[in-house]
Amino acid sequence: MRPLTHTRRIALMLTAGATALAGLTLIPGSATAAEVPVGNGGYSDERPAGTVGPLDSAGNPVTPQLTDAVADQPVPTNDWWTSLVFKRYADIPHSQPMYGHPLSYRAVASGLEVGYQTQPNVDGAYYNFPHQADLTLGVAGLDSPDTKADGWSDWTVTPYWEDAGHTFRATIGHGSPYVYAEGTGGNAEITTAGSVEVFADEGSTLGITVNGRDYALFAPSGSGWNVSGTTISSDLGGEEYYSVAVLPDQGALDLYAQYAYSFVTGSVVDWDYDESAGQVSATYTLETEAREGDETGTIQALYPHQWEYATDELTDYEYVSPRGVMRVRDGNSFTTRQDVTGVLPALPQSDGVDQAQLATFVNEVAADAEIGFGDTYWSGKQFGRLAQVVPIADQIGETEARDTLLAAMKAGFEEWFTVGGPAEFSYDSDWKTLTGYPASYGSDQELNDHHFHYSYFVFAAATIASYDPAWAEESAWGGMVEELIADAANPARDDDRYPFLRGFDVYAGHSWAAGHQGFEAGNNQESSSESVNLSAGLIMWGEATGDTELRDLGVYLLTTESESIRQYWFDGDEENFPADYQHNTVGMVWSNGASHSTWWTGNPEEIHGINVLPVTGASLHLARDKDAIIRNLEELVEENGGPPVEWKEILWEFQALADPAAARAAYDGDGGGTYEPEAGESWAHVYHWIYTLDAIGAPDTSVTADSPTAAAFSDGTTTTYAAHNYGDTEQTVTFSDGTSLTVPPGSSASTTG
Incomplete structure (x- = not known):
C-alpha cells in the first residue's frame, strides 16, 4: 500500500497548534525562543544561544533555494540533487554535479548540462564516473543568476532557471534516460561539448552522437531541428517543450521516440510487507502527462538491486553506471519482491555462554551506566551500548542490572527531550528539520547524518518501550521519539513539518549522509550500517508501540538497503565494481562511484568496520552473503599485514556471522574482554554475540x-x-x-x- 499520513504526526501538529493558541512557554534566558511541548518533553522553536544552523562554506546562513510554487514545502535535504536547494558555496549559485544514472547533470547559468559517462576513473582507493557534459539544454539567450528547485517527487526533481527575458525548467530523475524541458523567451537551444554526428534526421526527431554517446532530441510534431556547428536549435513550432534521451544504442531510437512526449510529472514508491509470506514488495511508478497524442508510457533503467528482484519483464537494453549494469524496463512501473531477514533485540539464549562470565560483563556495564551529553552522535552511541545489554541481562536473570540500564537510558532521554538543559532539540522552520544540540559532524551546519545519530535514539527507545510501554506513550516520552523518526524517516508525503524520508533515496536503495550534496562526486554515505540501525529501530519501535505503519516502513527500508549494501559496498556478486578496481569492499559510496576509505582515517580496520557497526540483532542481514564477509576480512588481513588491531571486537562479531568458530578462536586468542572496546560496544555484548553464534551457528x-x-x-x-x-x-x-x-x-x- 502507499503509506498514509502518520496519525501520530497529526496529533503532534495539533498539540503544537494548541500550544501556539494558548501561549508559548518561554525558555529561561530567552525573550523570543519558546518550547513546543510534546508529551512530557518538548523541543525549542529556536536554536540554543551560541549555536548555528545551516551555513555555506564561508560561514553565512543559508535558506532553501525554492521557487514560490514550493516555498512552503519541506524539502528532502539529503538527496542526490539537494545542491539545488542548499547552496554550499556562494560562488556556485546553480548546482554541483547531480547523478541520476544513467545520466549526470549540472545546472549552470545557460541551462542544464547533461552527460553519460561510460568509462570509470580508477585511482587506488577510488573509482568514479565523473560528470562530463555532452549537451547543455536551455533556451537561446538564457543567462540565469541562479537555479532553484521548482518541485520534486520520490526520485525526480525539477530545476528552474529565470532571467529578465527567459524561463527554463527541466524534469530529471533516477533511472530516467529522458530530460523533459520547458522554456519561454527564445528558441530551444542545445549546445554540444563536441562535434555533432547526425545518425537520424526525421523532422521533429534528431539522432546525434556526441563524444561517442548517442542521444535523441524530440521537438513537437511538425517542427524540426537546425544543427549549426555545436549549436542545435528549434523554434518548437510555437510550442514551449521538448525532450532529450540518451540511447543505449542507435537501434533504440524508435522505441524511445514512442514516449518522447509522455512527460514525467512525478514518481511514487509503494511498499507492501506481506507478513505471512515473509516478503516485502515495492512498486516504483512514474506519473506522466501526454504533451501530444495519447501515449503515457515511459522507460526506466533499473539498478542491479532492483532488476535482480524485479517481477516485470525487462528489455535487452542496458546502460553503464557506477552501480553496475542498469537494465531497461519498457513501462511506467515495475515491482520488486524480496525475502525479509528479521531483526532480534538480542541473540537467543544458548548453552554456549558461561553464565558467570556473562553476568560479570553485564554488571560491569550496569556499574557505569550513564548517558553523557557531548552531542547527538556520541550520546546516541551510549544509548545503543546500553540498549544492547538490556535484553542480555534480562535473558540471564540479572534483573537489577537490567533495571539499572533502563533507568540510565530513561534519564538520558528525558534530559535530551527537555528544553533548557545541557542537551536539547531545536526545530528549524526554514529547513523543516529537528536538530539536537550539542551537534556534531555537520548535523547542524550541513544537515548531515541525522539518520545516523537518531538511529541510536530510536533503537534504544524501542528497547525501553518493550519493558515500559507507558514510558513510550505519546503523552509521555514517546512523542519526542516520534519527532526524531519524523525528522529522519517521515513516512508521510503530505506532512508540512518534515519531508518524506529525508535521507533515504528510494530509487538508489540506500540513504545519503550529506545534507547539501556539495561535492563534485555528488552525495555520499559512509556508514550504511548506522542507516540500517534506524530501519531496525523503526521495526522494533513499531512492534513495541503497535504502529504497523512504521514497522512496515522499517521492513521496506532495511530489506532494500540490505541488498544495496551487499551490491554496492561489498560487491557481493563481484560484478558491480570496475574490473580493474583492486578492492572487494568500500568504506564510502558516492553518487559517481565509491572509495576504499573513511572520512577520518585510512586504517584498514576502520574502512572494513565502518559498515558493520553497530553490531546488533539487526546485523543478521549481513549473513545473507557469507562469502562477501569472508572476502572482506581476507582483504583486511592482507592490507593490514595481519589480524586487526583496531576495532578487533567489531570485526570478530562480523566474522561470526559467517564463521563463528573462527571468530571465537580470534576472541579467545587475542585478549577478548581485557581491553577497552569500541565506544558503542561492551564486552557483555561482544562475548554474548560470539559465544552464542559459536554454539547455535551463523544466521x-x-x-x-x-x-x-x-x-x-x-x-x-x-x-x-x-x-x-x-x-x-x-x-x-x-x-x-x-x-x-x-x-x-x-x-x-x-x-x-
Missing part, C-alpha cells in the same frame, strides 16, 4: 518467518529458531520450513524444532 537467512522479529540459525546439523514477541498476548511464529514457535507476550523464545 540461516534462507529461512524466513511470518514475523519481522524472528530469525533462524544453523550450525550445519541443527537449526535454532528464535523470535521476540512485543505484544501482550501469546504469539505463534511460523518459519518458512514449517517450524512453529510459540512466544509468550513481551518475551523472546527459541527452539531447535
Whole structure:
C-alpha cells in the first residue's frame, strides 16, 4: 500500500497548534525562543544561544533555494540533487554535479548540462564516473543568476532557471534516460561539448552522437531541428517543450521516440510487507502527462538491486553506471519482491555462554551506566551500548542490572527531550528539520547524518518501550521519539513539518549522509550500517508501540538497503565494481562511484568496520552473503599485514556471522574482554554475540518467518529458531520450513524444532 499520513504526526501538529493558541512557554534566558511541548518533553522553536544552523562554506546562513510554487514545502535535504536547494558555496549559485544514472547533470547559468559517462576513473582507493557534459539544454539567450528547485517527487526533481527575458525548467530523475524541458523567451537551444554526428534526421526527431554517446532530441510534431556547428536549435513550432534521451544504442531510437512526449510529472514508491509470506514488495511508478497524442508510457533503467528482484519483464537494453549494469524496463512501473531477514533485540539464549562470565560483563556495564551529553552522535552511541545489554541481562536473570540500564537510558532521554538543559532539540522552520544540540559532524551546519545519530535514539527507545510501554506513550516520552523518526524517516508525503524520508533515496536503495550534496562526486554515505540501525529501530519501535505503519516502513527500508549494501559496498556478486578496481569492499559510496576509505582515517580496520557497526540483532542481514564477509576480512588481513588491531571486537562479531568458530578462536586468542572496546560496544555484548553464534551457528537467512522479529540459525546439523514477541498476548511464529514457535507476550523464545 502507499503509506498514509502518520496519525501520530497529526496529533503532534495539533498539540503544537494548541500550544501556539494558548501561549508559548518561554525558555529561561530567552525573550523570543519558546518550547513546543510534546508529551512530557518538548523541543525549542529556536536554536540554543551560541549555536548555528545551516551555513555555506564561508560561514553565512543559508535558506532553501525554492521557487514560490514550493516555498512552503519541506524539502528532502539529503538527496542526490539537494545542491539545488542548499547552496554550499556562494560562488556556485546553480548546482554541483547531480547523478541520476544513467545520466549526470549540472545546472549552470545557460541551462542544464547533461552527460553519460561510460568509462570509470580508477585511482587506488577510488573509482568514479565523473560528470562530463555532452549537451547543455536551455533556451537561446538564457543567462540565469541562479537555479532553484521548482518541485520534486520520490526520485525526480525539477530545476528552474529565470532571467529578465527567459524561463527554463527541466524534469530529471533516477533511472530516467529522458530530460523533459520547458522554456519561454527564445528558441530551444542545445549546445554540444563536441562535434555533432547526425545518425537520424526525421523532422521533429534528431539522432546525434556526441563524444561517442548517442542521444535523441524530440521537438513537437511538425517542427524540426537546425544543427549549426555545436549549436542545435528549434523554434518548437510555437510550442514551449521538448525532450532529450540518451540511447543505449542507435537501434533504440524508435522505441524511445514512442514516449518522447509522455512527460514525467512525478514518481511514487509503494511498499507492501506481506507478513505471512515473509516478503516485502515495492512498486516504483512514474506519473506522466501526454504533451501530444495519447501515449503515457515511459522507460526506466533499473539498478542491479532492483532488476535482480524485479517481477516485470525487462528489455535487452542496458546502460553503464557506477552501480553496475542498469537494465531497461519498457513501462511506467515495475515491482520488486524480496525475502525479509528479521531483526532480534538480542541473540537467543544458548548453552554456549558461561553464565558467570556473562553476568560479570553485564554488571560491569550496569556499574557505569550513564548517558553523557557531548552531542547527538556520541550520546546516541551510549544509548545503543546500553540498549544492547538490556535484553542480555534480562535473558540471564540479572534483573537489577537490567533495571539499572533502563533507568540510565530513561534519564538520558528525558534530559535530551527537555528544553533548557545541557542537551536539547531545536526545530528549524526554514529547513523543516529537528536538530539536537550539542551537534556534531555537520548535523547542524550541513544537515548531515541525522539518520545516523537518531538511529541510536530510536533503537534504544524501542528497547525501553518493550519493558515500559507507558514510558513510550505519546503523552509521555514517546512523542519526542516520534519527532526524531519524523525528522529522519517521515513516512508521510503530505506532512508540512518534515519531508518524506529525508535521507533515504528510494530509487538508489540506500540513504545519503550529506545534507547539501556539495561535492563534485555528488552525495555520499559512509556508514550504511548506522542507516540500517534506524530501519531496525523503526521495526522494533513499531512492534513495541503497535504502529504497523512504521514497522512496515522499517521492513521496506532495511530489506532494500540490505541488498544495496551487499551490491554496492561489498560487491557481493563481484560484478558491480570496475574490473580493474583492486578492492572487494568500500568504506564510502558516492553518487559517481565509491572509495576504499573513511572520512577520518585510512586504517584498514576502520574502512572494513565502518559498515558493520553497530553490531546488533539487526546485523543478521549481513549473513545473507557469507562469502562477501569472508572476502572482506581476507582483504583486511592482507592490507593490514595481519589480524586487526583496531576495532578487533567489531570485526570478530562480523566474522561470526559467517564463521563463528573462527571468530571465537580470534576472541579467545587475542585478549577478548581485557581491553577497552569500541565506544558503542561492551564486552557483555561482544562475548554474548560470539559465544552464542559459536554454539547455535551463523544466521540461516534462507529461512524466513511470518514475523519481522524472528530469525533462524544453523550450525550445519541443527537449526535454532528464535523470535521476540512485543505484544501482550501469546504469539505463534511460523518459519518458512514449517517450524512453529510459540512466544509468550513481551518475551523472546527459541527452539531447535
